[in-house]
Amino acid sequence: MKKILLITCIIGVFAFSSCVDLDLNPLSEGSSGSWYSSQQEIEMSLNDFYRTAFFTIDDMTWGDDVAARNTTSVVQNGTMTAETGMVGTRWENYYKGIARALRLLNNMDNARSLGVSEADITQYEGEAYFYLGYAYGMLAFHWGDAILDKVGMTLDEAYSIARSPKADVLAFSYECFDKAAERLPLSYGGVQRATKGAALAFKARIALRNGDFETAATASKAVMDLGIYKLHDNYRDLFTASWSDEWIFFYRGDVTLRQYYWAAADVHNCITRLAGGWGGQKAPSYELVCAYPCIDGLPIDESPLYNPKDFFENRDPRLAMTIVPFATAHNQSVLDGTYDPEDYLWLGHEYSPDPTRTTVLRASDGVQVSNTDSKARAEHAAYNGLLFKKYIDESFLENGRNGAPTTYPLLRYGDVLLMYAEAMIELDRCTQEILDETLNKIRERAYAGTGLEYPRIVMGSQSELRTILRTERFIELAWEGHRYADLIRWRLAEKVYNTPVYFLLRAWSGSATWGGNEANVSAEYRKLIQNWEDGNYPIGGIPEIDENGIADLDYMVEAGYIVVASERTFDPGRDYLWPVPAADRMINDNLDQNPNW
Secondary structure (H helix, E strand, O other): OOOEEEOHHHHHHHHOOOOOOOOOOOOOOOOOOOOOOOHHHHHHHHHOOOOOOOOOOOOOOOOOOEEEOOOOOHHHHOOOOOOOHHHHHHHHHHHHHHHHHHHHHHOHHHHHHOOOOHHHHHHHHHHHHHHHHHHHHHHHHHHOOEOOOOOOOOHHHHOOOOOEOHHHHHHHHHHHHHHHHHHOOOOOOOOOOOOHHHHHHHHHHHHHHOOOHHHHHHHHHHHHHHOOOOOOOOHHHHOOOOOOOOEEEEEEOEOOOOEOOHHHHOHHHHOOOOOOOOOOOEEEOHHHHHHOOEOOOOOOOOOOOOOOOOOOOOEOOHHHHHEOOOOOOOOHHHHHOOOOHHHHEEOOEEOOOOOOOOEEEEOOOOEEEEOOOOOOOOOOOOOOOOOEOOOOOHHHHOHHHOOOOOEEEEEEHHHHHHHHHHHHHHOOOOOHHHHHHOHHHHHHHHHOOOOOOOOOOOOOOHHHHHHHHHHHHHHHOOOOOOHHHHHHHOOOHHHHOOOOEEEEOOOOOOOOOOOOOHHHOOHHHHHHHHHHHOOOOOOOOOOEEOOOOOEEOHHHHHOOOEEEEEOOOOOOOOOOOOOOOHHHHHHOOOOOOOOOO
16 A cells, blocks of 8 residues: 555545634634644644645546537637636645645644654655645646745735746745655555655656656656556556556545546546437547557558558557447458447447447347437437547446546556656657666556557657657546646647547437438438448548647548537647736736736
């Protein structure tokens, strides 16, 4: 046991103890003495750090790995402003957590007077420094320059303080992570909290996100050298497991307390209509599908193994572990007559977005039922024909489909290996040995149990390795909430977020009782059927993959395979940093604004 299980019962303590208000005193001032009067109160203060308000999770629709039916997010559509609620909330919560951490550190002498042991005090200090390192690192990434409070401000100081340079904010973040790593244990015997490994791993992430490759390399290698983390044996099982030695910092769902995270908090949008969901309103993007290389390790526009009429064939196994497979019209089993619907069961039913399939198999009784996961029977089915498989299992069908006890890893060891590899590539110090202990371990795990030999990555030029690394991050970390940060730090957001979100043709059969007779449907729906039968569904042809692993899909719109669902907009002169919240600038004239906001 050596992870940080962000125990949901901690949140429950505060949910059922609403009379306890840790913010009765001004956030910028120290405790008045009404709190920290016992060791229990100190520990309650620490417990309150472990929630998503303070350790934030990016929205699942921010990255280009997800295609959301209803809308694009403010980070994609160019509508963010200094008044945007999410911007103000994150800024406020980071500083709220900072104020609490500083108050706690300032009360350690009081803790000693209460008889708290030095061992406990050391751990408490470590947890407080851990949060300070995290919060200041995130502030530096999103805002650049930030208010830097190291000791706890008075209210008057809070009204007049200016932002400090980003370099100073990052330096203090690193200092706090170092202090945390010195004080925190490697593991715990019971309830899991911040650890030495988590402090080092988050330091690596913050450094990488801010372009400090030397610090990222040192910190990530330090995590590897601890020898206490390892990759989960199976990639698919990692995201449905009850425990894993790969998890470093994670949130675990709890049905009793109704605490759910990531996909498990949005069940209806993530499962099929036949399973009681809304048909994958949060779906894998076509860009993500195209990023997975073939089993020879080559991108689909270079590999002779790629079958453009059956895009699941000969692909990296993580594709079918992340996205629900289905048999295309040109699947070999369909062509040779050996197709077995039980090979494509998902959440109790055969999954097929085939626009000609009006019925599919129900596994429980072998009966053919109406295929409401296809536009053959439902207008709002199969927006892009794809569904996420990652994280999702039968537990999503329980609890009234209101949430599942799935674990969401905010930071895992696989990411640490990717961070170390990237840092060494960018420093131009990568070796074959480093590739074998990082990227090749990740690939090897992806192929475990498949009977296939994984395509080993061998040394190449810095630019060649960068392409491989960025592709590996895209597919290995798909739908884990890191893609937006990667696009920002790589300065690729101006390319990705100035292209549309794509869906299938909007047509449907027009009636659940059309009977499969094409004479009864629109010309546009016949075009959808033709795309399916020609093997151009949902991916048609072979898209060009650029040096960052990103597919160019414009030709698919021109060919009539897909349509633009929504537009994205990104201003490179403005949007790489977030605006300082307007409300804070209204009460503090010394807070300057980021460029062009």
